[in-house]
Amino acid sequence: MSLMPNNAPCTPVSAQFTLSKCMDAVMVMGNAHMAMARTNKLAVIASHCQGSHFLYPSKSWSGEDGGGNDVSSSGDGKYELLSAANNLIVEEIRNIMSKIEVTGNSTDTLLAGSLAKALCYIHRLTKELEVGQEIKSRILVVKAAEDCALQYMNFMNVIFAAQKQNILIDACVLDSDSGLLQQACDITGGLYMKIPQKVALAQYLLWVFLPDSEQRSQLVLPPPAHVDYRAACFCHRNLIEIGYVCSVCLSIFCNFSPICTTCETAFKIQLPQIVKPKKKKLKQPM
Amino acid sequence: MDEEPERAKRWEGGYERTWEVLKEDESGSLKATVEEILYQSKRKRVIESHGQVRLGMMRHVYVVIDCSRSMEDQDLKPNRLTSTLKLMEVFVDEYFDQNPISQVGIITTKNKRAEKLTDLAGNPKKHITALKKAVDTVCVGEPSLYNSLNLAIQTLKHMPGHTSREILIILSSLTTCDPANIYELIKTLKSLKVRVSVIGLSAEVRVCTVLTRETGGSYHVILDESHFKELLMIHIKPPPASSSSECSLIRMGFPQHTIASVTDQDAKPSFSMSHLDSSSGPGLSLGGYLCPQCHATYTELPVECKVCGLTLVSAPHLARSFHHLFPLQAFVESPVENLQGDRFCQACQAELKDKSMFSCPSCHSVFCVECDLFIHESLHCCPCCIYCQTVP
Numbered sequence: 001m002s003l004m005p006n007n008a009p010c011t012p013v014s015a016q017f018t019l020s021k022c023m024d025a026v027m028v029m030g031n032a033h034m035a036m037a038r039t040n041k042l043a044v045i046a047s048h049c050q051g052s053h054f055l056y057p058s059k060s061w062s063g064e065d066g067g068g069n070d071v072s073s074s075g076d077g078k079y080e081l082l083s084a085a086n087n088l089i090v091e092e093i094r095n096i097m098s099k100i101e102v103t104g105n106s107t108d109t110l111l112a113g114s115l116a117k118a119l120c121y122i123h124r125l126t127k128e129l130e131v132g133q134e135i136k137s138r139i140l141v142v143k144a145a146e147d148c149a150l151q152y153m154n155f156m157n158v159i160f161a162a163q164k165q166n167i168l169i170d171a172c173v174l175d176s177d178s179g180l181l182q183q184a185c186d187i188t189g190g191l192y193m194k195i196p197q198k199v200a201l202a203q204y205l206l207w208v209f210l211p212d213s214e215q216r217s218q219l220v221l222p223p224p225a226h227v228d229y230r231a232a233c234f235c236h237r238n239l240i241e242i243g244y245v246c247s248v249c250l251s252i253f254c255n256f257s258p259i260c261t262t263c264e265t266a267f268k269i270q271l272p273q274i275v276k277p278k279k280k281k282l283k284q285p286m
Numbered sequence: 287m288d289e290e291p292e293r294a295k296r297w298e299g300g301y302e303r304t305w306e307v308l309k310e311d312e313s314g315s316l317k318a319t320v321e322e323i324l325y326q327s328k329r330k331r332v333i334e335s336h337g338q339v340r341l342g343m344m345r346h347v348y349v350v351i352d353c354s355r356s357m358e359d360q361d362l363k364p365n366r367l368t369s370t371l372k373l374m375e376v377f378v379d380e381y382f383d384q385n386p387i388s389q390v391g392i393i394t395t396k397n398k399r400a401e402k403l404t405d406l407a408g409n410p411k412k413h414i415t416a417l418k419k420a421v422d423t424v425c426v427g428e429p430s431l432y433n434s435l436n437l438a439i440q441t442l443k444h445m446p447g448h449t450s451r452e453i454l455i456i457l458s459s460l461t462t463c464d465p466a467n468i469y470e471l472i473k474t475l476k477s478l479k480v481r482v483s484v485i486g487l488s489a490e491v492r493v494c495t496v497l498t499r500e501t502g503g504s505y506h507v508i509l510d511e512s513h514f515k516e517l518l519m520i521h522i523k524p525p526p527a528s529s530s531s532e533c534s535l536i537r538m539g540f541p542q543h544t545i546a547s548v549t550d551q552d553a554k555p556s557f558s559m560s561h562l563d564s565s566s567g568p569g570l571s572l573g574g575y576l577c578p579q580c581h582a583t584y585t586e587l588p589v590e591c592k593v594c595g596l597t598l599v600s601a602p603h604l605a606r607s608f609h610h611l612f613p614l615q616a617f618v619e620s621p622v623e624n625l626q627g628d629r630f631c632q633a634c635q636a637e638l639k640d641k642s643m644f645s646c647p648s649c650h651s652v653f654c655v656e657c658d659l660f661i662h663e664s665l666h667c668c669p670c671c672i673y674c675q676t677v678p
Contacts, residue, residue, distance in 0.1 A: 112667070113670065116668075119660075120634040120661070156605040156606075157608070158667065160606055161664040161665045164664055229541075229602065230542065240540065241542070242537065245536045247534055248343070250604050253535065260533075266533075
């Protein structure tokens with residue numbers, strides 16, 4: 001079983017709750033997951049405004065050669081895999097934070113790319129299995145930043161791909177509600193939750209998101225959120241209940257217009273039928 | 287009839303020496319050749335997209351299944367009929383996955399008659415239950431192409447002009463018993479802009495060749511069961527729209543899903559309108575999808591409101607079809623040696639072991655063969671391009 005926290009730290013949220021506390025909570029969750037069963041696997045991806053990066057497992061570390069110069073072996077008797085994982089994650093996050101500069105005021109994060117990379121990774125792991133073995137995967141997104149509206153189409157493609165592969169997408173939202181993630185969780189069958197108290201992030205992660213899908217049916221979990229599936233019209237970006245859809249490019253409009261602005265096809269307008277009055281037959285004069 | 291392109295038949299060609307494809311290497315093993323063949327077959331799966339061609343997104347497809355005596359033949363295991371019906375279930379599922387706002391109907395033909403198994407509907411469950419029940423039908427008599435096409439036309443001619451009208455025939459018999467001149471019917475099909483495609487299970491039949499050529503469809507004969515599946519899957523992609531199909535704005539509703547609990551004061555249980563036809567009896571439910579025009583309740587989407595006639599869909603249904611309209615470009619193949627530095631696939635973080643790698647033309651990131659296939663078949667978006675693309 002593999003689990004992927006997909007972390008989106010772009011802005012620290014408040015003075016009490018900083019990125020390092022958030023990462024601590026995520027690492028606790030990751031350790032708990034790996035400790036549950038020996039065959040559980042974990043991958044952590046950080047997603048920021050300029051790209052996404054695999055924190056664990058990282059390319060520069062191959063986990064199999066335990067050997068000789070293992071500097072990370074801690075003396076307190078902790079399970080080596082967990083301590084190695086923690087150290088790696090911390091190091092990679094430090095690398096990222098020093099490398100990227102936050103330019104401008106962009107507070108949105110490019111989540112669709114990270115989800116796509118996660119799906120490719122899961123796909124690769126599934127292909128590498130022996131015949132007859134199964135792996136059940138899910139993706140957990142811990143999100144503090146806001147949605148990026150430009151990403152709608154890519155996001156939907158990624159969600160449908162995840163649904164086809166039976167991969168659940170869970171979402172743990174720290175700051176503002178995200179409509180895209182609500183739709184993702186609803187379509188794939190995962191859990192969406194907005195955390196009321198951010199200081200207790202570790203608790204929520206362990207209580208709600210640690211059990212897998214079979215165990216969830218036996219627990220009493222937060223009720224599903226009401227998802228707004230109304231479409232936004234292309235002209236004003238308002239949510240509409242009844243709209244007009246172009247049959248060629250499927251763009252949605254709130255008012256009838258003779259030309260589609262996306263694909264520039266001219267539409268036929270149904271004119272009311274003109275009924276010709278019937279000519280009365282004139283009686284032939286005798 | 288008009289002149290037909292003369293294609294050389296397979297038996298008219300030269301003698302094929304198929305054993306020459308396999309070559310042994312120095313140690314006598316065939317491993318390299320087998321891997322090469324597998325690699326080529328993987329690459330074949332990434333088909334070229336149509337490009338900037340208008341597609342028929344809202345489709346009305348009638349599938350005609352031949353249930354005549356030749357379907358009891360056991361060359362497809364356990365017999366042709368069972369194998370066809372099973373593949374049809376897969377087809378229906380995939381079809382509604384790729385074309386969520388389209389409709390499918392099923393017609394069977396045997397004993398010189400044709401009858402409708404299911405009507406044109408947008409809900410896959412009805413079709414799948416009907417297909418499961420049809421496994422027990424007795425295959426008898428001869429099929430009738432004329433009657434089945436006629437039956438399909440009765441409904442298709444009333445469909446609005448902006449939809450694409452298609453008929454897919456799965457014909458196993460080499461004969462057909464028609465009450466009137468089928469060439470007249472072909473002319474009618476052409477005038478109604480119906481596209482007919484045929485999948486033959488036995489051999490090529492001339493009347494099918496003419497039928498598909500005149501109406502603009504495709505005609506294939508299967509080689510074995512996996513080829514049958516491939517041919518069926520070709521028909522799932524939306525076809526290019528004919529130049530004469532009208533484009534119009536279709537009025538659609540986007541209902542909200544209401545979940546009410548018993549403790550709400552305003553919540554009143556209601557019958558779902560979609561259960562009016564079903565035999566399982568009406569069920570009272572609290573909440574569901576409310577039609578924005580007449581407030582009738584429905585349990586599932588997409589559906590056409592029975593009260594006011596408005597088509598009800600949800601935004602993800604339309605989003606499912608977007609990847610047909612904005613297809614992903616094919617990636618550029620190049621040998622791995624050209625890459626300096628670390629050789630890692632940027633999507634799955636695996637080391638690049640194959641002899642070639644694929645790079646996206648816009649963002650130049652590098653992917654391995656497996657990721658390339660996965661991206662083109664399921665994801666439909668490049669994981670690294672997302673940072674520089676502005677999308678509608």
